[in-house]
Amino acid sequence: MLTIRTTAAAAAAVAAAVTVIGCAAPPQQQATAPFVRPVESVRHGMDADTLYRTGRYLQGQQRFEQAEDTYRRALDAQPTHVDALNALGVIYSLHGRAALAEQSFRLAIKADPQAARVHNNLGYHLMREGRAAEAIASYERARELEPGNAGIASNLASALATVKMPAQAPALAAVPAPPMPAPPVPVVSVSPAPTQRIEIANGHGAPGLARRVWSAVRQDDAQARFANDKPYGVAVSRIQYVAGGERLARDINAKLATPLPLVAVASLKRDARVRVLLGKDFSQGAIAISSTTRSHS
Structure with a gap:
């Protein structure tokens, strides 16, 4: 930084x-x-x-x-x-x-x-x-x-x-398989897709900022965790994501009035796929502000 x-x-x-x-x-x-x-x-x-x-x-x-x-x-x-x-x-x-x-x-x-x-x-x-x-x-x-x-x-x-992030390997040409008899169709229970984890870190210091941002960018298939990045000295806000999390990061960014820089990283804590880091430059007008929340997160 x-x-x-x-x-x-x-x-x-x-x-x-x-x-x-x-x-x-x-x-x-x-x-x-x-x-x-x-x-x-x-x-x-x-x-x-x-x-x-x-x-x-x-x-x-x-x-x-x-x-x-x-x-x-x-x-x-x-x-x-x-x-x-x-x-x-x-x-x-x-x-x-x-x-x-x-x-x-x-x-x-x-x-x-x-x-x-x-x-x-x-x-x-x-x-x-x-x-x-x-x-x-x-x-x-x-x-x-x-x-x-x-x-x-x-x-x-x-x-x-x-x-050093490796480039995506080119797709191999598909080889047609010989026709096979259709197998019997069993009844299989399908588990729901795993919840995607998101961390929203308040490095700005405004009380309740992380939760208000989540209210604005909420994703139905994602679970948010809130954190304080003390001593609230982050100056530039950004959205970090690991491999496979870029689409989720872009979906979140699209819901902000002012898009944030997207940064690919090797890993994030607690198995998060995306981390939204809010800094001093985060515009208070980018979301609806409520002053009722007491905690910094």
């Missing part, structure tokens, strides 16, 4: 919004930080770190244009500010500005070649652009820098699984 490093003075409200462009791996633990007072404008004369933290707050409020402007002010004050460059890359990638996203990530890496989080972010961005070989190279570099990071390892495994 794409991540932005938390600094000591970053707002707690911001922390959930800066783990960006998600994956199947659990997000990293965010540090508790003091509250940052909401701002409507950015004062001149702030240093780069203060501007970056302010941008983090604005991004956590999904005020992306103001956040982008604030990150640019941070870079005016310090052109090699790695976190500001990384944060800009995240915003650009989320909003489909691919060339600017890649440029920002690579400038951040040039400023700090040891920044594993930026290599990881660049890897996920390249995967979104269909450049799997380059993405895998970025993930591998990130893993070299942080070998114990479970999120990076998961991103790399998913990328390798997608690339």
Whole structure:
């Protein structure tokens, strides 16, 4: 997933919004930080770190244009500010500005070649652009820098699984069989088709979001399981599926007002065929919202 490093003075409200462009791996633990007072404008004369933290707050409020402007002010004050460059890359990638996203990530890496989080972010961005070989190279570099990071390892495994997914073998020509006498027809009880398992994970944090999404995309032949992806730092929503689950994933996606990216993975937990991961970018207008549910799931 794409991540932005938390600094000591970053707002707690911001922390959930800066783990960006998600994956199947659990997000990293965010540090508790003091509250940052909401701002409507950015004062001149702030240093780069203060501007970056302010941008983090604005991004956590999904005020992306103001956040982008604030990150640019941070870079005016310090052109090699790695976190500001990384944060800009995240915003650009989320909003489909691919060339600017890649440029920002690579400038951040040039400023700090040891920044594993930026290599990881660049890897996920390249995967979104269909450049799997380059993405895998970025993930591998990130893993070299942080070998114990479970999120990076998961991103790399998913990328390798997608690339190595075997192509479907061509069908063999049918050979007509000699005519045979019709056998007697026995009475056989037919068992119902097995229920397909779906996991809906709330990485957004809005109470009851997973259950409300299931109400909107419910499938008659599927059974849903709800989960919380704490600490609700998933930034990009997506639908993951294993081999044989692509049709079910597409059926679910078709019922959403705003379709989500479909990602093939090697495996999912608890024999799920499809996993719907809801992140901070999930539009509250994509489903009917009810505020009566108390649990996060």
